[in-house]
Amino acid sequence: MTIRNGLRQAKKIFIGGSRDFRDSKIFHSISLTAFLAWVGLGSDGLSSSCYGPAEAFKALQGHPTLGIFVAIATGLTILIIASSYSHIIELFPSGGGGYLVASKLLSPEIGVVSGSALLIDYVLTITISIASGADAIFSFLPVSMIQYKLWFSVAGVLMLLIMNLRGIKEAVMPLVPVFLLFVLTHIIAIAVAFSSHAMNIGLVYHETGTELTHSFNTLGLFGTLFLILKAYSLGAGTFTGIEAVSNGLPVLRDPKIQTAKKTMRYMAWSLSITVMGLMIAYIFLNVRDTPGKTLNAVLFESITASWGGYTGVSFVWVTLLSEAVLLFIAAQTGFLDGPRVLANMALDNWLPKKFAMLSDRLVTERGIIFMGAASLLMMIGSRGSVDFLIVLYSINVFITFSLSQLGMVKHWWQVRDTEKQWVKKIAINGIGLVLTTFILISVLVLKFDEGGWITMLITGVLVMITFFIKRHYNKTYETLKRLDIIVEAAVMSGNDLNEKDIPEPVYNPKGKTAAILVNGFNGLGLHTLFSISRLFSGVYRNFVFVEIGPIDAGNFKGIDEIGHLNEYVDSESGKYVKYMKEHGYYAEAFTSIGTDVVDEINKLVPAVTKRFPDIVFFGGQLVFTKESLMDRWLHNYTVFAVQQSLYNQGIPFLILPIRV
Numbered sequence: 001m002t003i004r005n006g007l008r009q010a011k012k013i014f015i016g017g018s019r020d021f022r023d024s025k026i027f028h029s030i031s032l033t034a035f036l037a038w039v040g041l042g043s044d045g046l047s048s049s050c051y052g053p054a055e056a057f058k059a060l061q062g063h064p065t066l067g068i069f070v071a072i073a074t075g076l077t078i079l080i081i082a083s084s085y086s087h088i089i090e091l092f093p094s095g096g097g098g099y100l101v102a103s104k105l106l107s108p109e110i111g112v113v114s115g116s117a118l119l120i121d122y123v124l125t126i127t128i129s130i131a132s133g134a135d136a137i138f139s140f141l142p143v144s145m146i147q148y149k150l151w152f153s154v155a156g157v158l159m160l161l162i163m164n165l166r167g168i169k170e171a172v173m174p175l176v177p178v179f180l181l182f183v184l185t186h187i188i189a190i191a192v193a194f195s196s197h198a199m200n201i202g203l204v205y206h207e208t209g210t211e212l213t214h215s216f217n218t219l220g221l222f223g224t225l226f227l228i229l230k231a232y233s234l235g236a237g238t239f240t241g242i243e244a245v246s247n248g249l250p251v252l253r254d255p256k257i258q259t260a261k262k263t264m265r266y267m268a269w270s271l272s273i274t275v276m277g278l279m280i281a282y283i284f285l286n287v288r289d290t291p292g293k294t295l296n297a298v299l300f301e302s303i304t305a306s307w308g309g310y311t312g313v314s315f316v317w318v319t320l321l322s323e324a325v326l327l328f329i330a331a332q333t334g335f336l337d338g339p340r341v342l343a344n345m346a347l348d349n350w351l352p353k354k355f356a357m358l359s360d361r362l363v364t365e366r367g368i369i370f371m372g373a374a375s376l377l378m379m380i381g382s383r384g385s386v387d388f389l390i391v392l393y394s395i396n397v398f399i400t401f402s403l404s405q406l407g408m409v410k411h412w413w414q415v416r417d418t419e420k421q422w423v424k425k426i427a428i429n430g431i432g433l434v435l436t437t438f439i440l441i442s443v444l445v446l447k448f449d450e451g452g453w454i455t456m457l458i459t460g461v462l463v464m465i466t467f468f469i470k471r472h473y474n475k476t477y478e479t480l481k482r483l484d485i486i487v488e489a490a491v492m493s494g495n496d497l498n499e500k501d502i503p504e505p506v507y508n509p510k511g512k513t514a515a516i517l518v519n520g521f522n523g524l525g526l527h528t529l530f531s532i533s534r535l536f537s538g539v540y541r542n543f544v545f546v547e548i549g550p551i552d553a554g555n556f557k558g559i560d561e562i563g564h565l566n567e568y569v570d571s572e573s574g575k576y577v578k579y580m581k582e583h584g585y586y587a588e589a590f591t592s593i594g595t596d597v598v599d600e601i602n603k604l605v606p607a608v609t610k611r612f613p614d615i616v617f618f619g620g621q622l623v624f625t626k627e628s629l630m631d632r633w634l635h636n637y638t639v640f641a642v643q644q645s646l647y648n649q650g651i652p653f654l655i656l657p658i659r660v
Helices: 002-014 026-030 034-050 052-058 064-091 097-105 108-138 143-166 168-198 201-234 256-284 295-303 309-329 332-347 365-382 386-392 396-414 422-496 523-535 559-582 597-611 629-634 638-648
Strands: 513-518 542-550 586-594 615-623 653-659
Touching (some): 034 256, 034 332, 064 097, 097 332, 097 396, 108 365, 108 396, 168 309, 201 422, 295 309, 332 365, 386 422, 422 523, 422 629, 542 559, 638 653
């Protein structure tokens, strides 16, 4: 017990104490405003401006002026994708993003492909963001320090993991100053670049026209178009993170739809302006790829070259440092949205249900740990190599983008008779479908041989695992349906009884009492009840039914949802009480709801044992004919934890097996 208390104390210090889900203000206090959501969910997208525009610009191969077309196309694509995701937000106000859209509008099987692709993308988001940030930070340090870069990256993953275990808002708040510093410095840099050429706009226009003519004469029309499209595709990393708002909608403040759409506008316009501004600034200041420096570093040095003194140098360092730290914290998007996708897939039985459960801090703890662990494996396996990770990155997100757009196009076509603005909406999603599909195919072709096949392999393996898990759950549920016959028989027997022939049961505090753990009025609970009657015929005259409603990601959406869960638990346990009283036994129900079933039962035990001193607790447990490690991983073994807890209190607890 001393070790357990020590662990609990350490958890309280690093992660924080429990939160009261019954507090009506809790949803307001832990949710994100549009501004904080822009910081927490938008850092991934905005940080992509540190490498996306540069990748596209470098692909132009000596024809930098063509970057104007790439910049405009990229900016418009950001706004189109953002606009299409605003439609998704309206249609799916409970969140779910690409996974839910594909599942509901296309098919559950296609949905799980979209969800699996998104999960791998979020793992890579965490990994590459932290690795890129580490690269940038260590570029400021002596070369002798480079040997510690990987361990610094690992520490970064662990730090963000702990921050997110504490809570969503706690993880976002420290990021605000750096985020604002990034935005401010880049606005200044872009504004200076544009204003310095505003007086010479005629000369700039003439030179640009001359260079464009040279590009067309050298490459030809089709060669020029191919080069523009190639650069546009290679800058695809710029678009990652746009989907984050629709996935993270449940963590936003009410009214969620308005907050989400406002966040989307902040994200889309800030990213679009930054990306287009940087690419055009590359052209204005004749920025060229320089070994050992990023294009942004070369740009900022060119902008401040005439400032003189320490002002220019300080601005460059502060701006680059803000980029480095923002890259580092862009991983936050993966920790915010990855566990949400895991929870949604778990609620639909594609992944272990444990991923949908909440911790006492009201976060999906297992999902956060999973994302952190997967990122650590990827970080160590790749040795934190950004060159390798960037090949794997940005493929999967376009699988989700394309499937989401396809689902929305299908939806608007199906509701064209009732939706007045269906033409406008199907046009936006249709253009989004064409653009994202083109980018997906292009990125796959360009990156496949370089290592992109690894991403597809990992995603394919994850999809196969989800189908295996789904099949296992379906098989188990089909088996359990046989027990539902017991429910029908119990209801029939209750209806056949003549209540006048049965005296009203009387509470006897000295009578022997059986307390049964149940999770709804179902075959499992009734099987346990009838097993007690068969094994201990006539021994027990009092029956107590203990039911805990688990709070998970599916029902933790507002105070109303919590109230509905309470009502459901009371209703289900009340059916047992009614059934036993109809058969002449005294019965009561003790119920609660919470994130930890064992803790909630422990809170109820004193009241139960005080009212019924001579009591024995019972719990049913599924027993598989050929139990495997998979069975233990996928199914709930809470009853054993309850048994151990009650044993420590000196209270008898019997587990009755239910063979399936």
